[in-house]
Amino acid sequence: MSATLRRLILVRQEQLMSFTKIAASALAIAAVSATAAAARDNVQIAGSSTVLPYASIVAEAFGENFDFPTPVVESGGSSTGLRRFCEGVGENTIDIANSSRSIRSSEIETCAANGVTDIIEVRIGYDGIVFASQIDGPAFTAFEPKDWYLALAAELPVDGAMVANPNMTWADANADLPAVEIAAFIPGTRHGTREVFEEKVILQGCEDSGAMAAMTAMGMDDDAAEEACMAIRADGKSVDIDGDYTETLARIDANANGIGVFGLAFYENNTDKLKVATMGGVAPSTATIASGEYPVSRPLFFYIKKAHIGVIPGLKEYAEFFVSNEIAGPTGPLANYGLVSDPELSAVQAMVANEETM
Amino acid sequence: MTDLSAVPGTAGGAKKSSILEADARTRRRNAAEARFKVYGMLAVATGVLALILLLISILSNGLSSFRQTFVTFDVPLSAETLDPNGNRNPDEMSKVSTFGYSPLILNGLKEALSARGISVDEVPDADLANIISRAAAADLRDFVLANPQVVGETLSFEFLANGRIDGFFKGRVTYESAERDSNVTPDQLRVAEAMVAADLMETRFNWGFITGPDASGQRPESAGLGVAILGSFYMMLVVLVLTLPIGVAASIYLEEFAPKNRFTDLIEVNISNLAAVPSIVFGILGLAVFINFAGLPQSAPIVGGLVLTLMTLPTIIIATRASLKSVPPSIRQAALGVGASKMQSVFHHVLPLAAPGILTGTIIGLAQALGETAPLLLIGMVAFVREYPEGLPQGLFDPASALPVQVYQWTQRSDPAFVERASGAIIVLLVFLVLMNAVAVLLRRRFERRW
Structure with a gap:
């Protein structure tokens, strides 16, 4: 074997050795530090995408x-957040769940089964749900809940029988509305917003239009009638948006006749592209929502695991900072972004300070 | 070698033919070939067109995110507001929150405007303050707490302009849209134009976009990719350190040492199947094994790296086995012939010759892992993270974000300024991917041996 070849082999051997050494030591470092991973020193929050922008504004200012x-x-999403919240107590679980609806009793039971017993419920304010269309589009300026019911219901009671919704244009639902094809972009069933939309718009419209009474007269019991009221048509006139409001906005940008369901904060950030319609004669604004005049709104919450207070540094301070007047008050950055400040904020502040559980 | 079924003379039979003039059948065959060429060119053109459209849309949306509008003016750091006790003790001064700093910035701005002769009487104070980014108060507070001796002086500061003002100089906001926009008024735009004329405001390259942390929806102008780039880097490090030794060891054993039986066949089939498993499945596995069972922290690059390792391993094993296979058996036989052991033949001869292929496979696997979002969704890395992770190795356990996650998050924000930033983040991600693939191509060109 020639000398050069031998040297070449030796060099290769050395290179290989050094590579294995590096790899082995890196693995060793990873293993050692895995066992020595320090206690968590940051608050972990998960949940509703509606609360997310507010929570990130507060988190940023808190930091x-x-x-x-x-x-x-x-x-x-609210449900995912609460599910993870209820997984148990300990550093590997989240400390706070954001939610755009209140916690359900089934979730409280799951929580209790996993040892999460003391939960502090914090209401941070209200969120309005608005109905908006392209700013230069058809004149969708005033809606009643019954317009939405008549436009979006799967079946309507006609002469004592349920028939597939015959309304094709908004004018079919209400002669005052523009005679354009119905194209509604509503939140998908994954969203907490959908629940509020069904309850406060569709169900309300069902009652207002007399359809509910007609269904009861047809012999349906209350539950069946309610279910029939809230069934949304599936013939393409109503589109479920499972993504975020940005997707709804993109759909409306592409369709001049489209009407979307948005959060007030999202609309406030895009007033140059969207025009908002009144609901029941009331224009949505932080003022009309706070006073309760605007019908479609819902409270927003976050839930704190009391067992983590004192264990995770900054948890209580974060909660107190969140509901403080300078953050969640009517002139604070959250109200500025579109959150409707809670009129009973001082009660909430006292609750957080005293760590009152549910 | 190959069967030539259409040997001239046997097919034509008695019919006379000349190679100088094309008969009907030849013309048909030539036409078929020409048609196929057209189809091929159309296919290539479709691909190229799609790529060009993608690049145009991303570049036209995103290039502006690398530039940002800055405002420079003097801010009087009033001692009464910032240090009421006069001790210049940062602990006491930290009682003054960012809300206490905002009026100082507004005062400084007003003075700077009146000194330049820009009249702002008709603009309300709140609108005037909004010309400056909401991040300014925090920047100023950090600076003052770090240098308490500056209290009482008047210093020149550079702040970011509000996202809407910045949008005006980038063409996203116009006087017309400002009329209807509840977050900006035409008066603010007029003041901004006057400030540019007076050299108080300028738009230029913004390193903060690449190095800064994410920001909340109220201040798109200060959102950056720093935490995401660092998080992605840490994850890639974990992936590289784990996949390369494990992947190469597995492939060498399977290719060179393992007996060929049903069991190894089964393993082989399963590895190929694993490569096709949707990546979200690895996220579910990661949540169950690494977080719930092993107790590793949430949102940490180590967990992300481990999950992506699982996802990348099959790709690397397949690439490594292919490149080991391409080393001719004569090399092994020659080594064995001069007395090398099997292991010596593999490590001294086969592996070095297969190394370029292995590295290419690894880099392509890494590039694939770099662009992955779905598995990170379940392990808490799709999150709003503002703190930089620490240095290695502790930083592996700190919360971090990742580049594709940042893109995903920014596309969901309501402020239109985030559209530009999301495209900007895609550009950064693409640059990293192109660089990694270029290294792979270079390695192949430089070291590949053909037999």
């Missing part, structure tokens, strides 16, 4: 003004 690290805020 800037306190010595604690900025909390980590995940989205994923």
Whole structure:
């Protein structure tokens, strides 16, 4: 074997050795530090994508003004957040669940089964749900809940029998509305917003239009009638949006006749592209929602695991900061972004300070 | 070698033919070939067109995110507001929150405007303050707490302009849209134009977009990719350190040492199947194994890296086995012939010759992992994270975001300024992907041996 060849082989051997050494030591470091992973020092939050923008505004300001690290805020939806919240107590579980609806009794039971017993419910304010269309589109300026019911119901009672919804244009539902094809973009069933929409618009419209009474007269019991009221047509006139409001906005951008369901905060950020319609004669604004005049709104919450207070640094401070007047008050950054401030904020502040559980 | 079924003379039979003039059958065959060429060119053109459209849309939307509008003016750091006790003690001064700093910035701005002769009497104070980013107060507070001795002085500061003002200089906001926009008024735009004329405001390259952390929906102008780039880097490090030794060891054993029996066949089929499993499945696995069972922290790059390792391993094993297979058996036989052991023949001869292929496979696997979002969704990395993870190795356990996650998150924000930033983040991601693939191509060109 020639000398050069031998040297070449030796070099290769050395290279191989050094590579294996590096790989082995890197693995060793990873293993050692895995066992020595320090206690978590940041607050972990997950839940509703409606609450996410508010929570991230608060988290950002919290990190800037306190010595604690900025909390980590995940989205994923109210139900997902609450499910993870109820997984148990400990550093590997989240400390706070954001939710655009109140916690259900079934979820409280799951929580209790996993050892999450003391839950603090914090109402941060109200969120309005608005109906908006292209700013230069047809004149959708005033809606009643019954217009939406008549336009979107799967079946309507006609002469004592349920028939497939015959309304093809908005004018069919209400002669005052523009005679354009119905194209509604509503939140998908995954969203907490859908529940509010069904309850406060569709069901309300069903009652207002007399359809509910007609169904009861046809011999349906109350539950069946309610279910029939809230069944949304599936012939393409109503489109479920499972993504975010940005997707609804993109759909409306592409369809001049489209009407979308948005959160007030999203609309406030896009007033140059969207025009909003009144509902029941009331225009949505932080003022009309706070006073309760605007019918379609819902409270927003976050839930704190009491067992984590004192264990996770900054958890209580974050909660108190969130509901403080300078953040959640009527002139604070959250109201500025579109959150309707809670008129009973001081009661909420006292609740958080005293760590009152549900 | 090959069967030539259409040997001239046997097919034509008695019919006379000349190679100088094309008969009907030849013309048909030539036409078929020409048609196929057209189809091929159409297919290529479709691909290229799609790529060009994608690039045009991303570049036209995203290039502007690398530039940002800055405002520079003097801010009087009033001692009464910032340090009421006069001790210059940062602990006491930290009682003054960012809300206490905002009026100082507004005052500074007003003075700077009146000194330049820009009249702002008709603009309300709140609108005037909104010309400056909401991040400004926090920046100023950080600076003052870090340098308490500056309290009482008047210093020149550079702040970001509000996203809407910035949008005006990028053409996203116009006087017309400002009329209808509840977040900006035409008066603010007029002031901004006057400020540019007075050299108080300028639009230029913004490193903050690449190095800064994410920001909330109220201040798109200060949102950056720093945490996401760092998080992606840490994850890629974990993936590289784990997949390369494990993947190469597995492939060498399977290719060179393992007996060929049903069991190894089964393993082989399963590896190919794993490569096709949707990535979200690995996320579910990661949540169950690494977080719930092993107790690793949520939102941490180590978990992300482990999950992506599982996802990348099959790709790397397949690539490595292919490149080991392409080393001719004569090399192994020659090594064995001069007395090398099987292991020596593999490690001294086969592996070095297969290395370029292995590295190419690894880099392509890494590039695939870099662009992955779905598995990260379940392990808490799709999150609003503002704190930079620490240095290695502790940083592996700190919360972090990732590049594709940042794109996904920004597309969901309501402020239109985030559309531009999402496209900007895609550009950064694409640059990383192109660089990695270029390295792969270079390695192949440089070291590949053909037999």
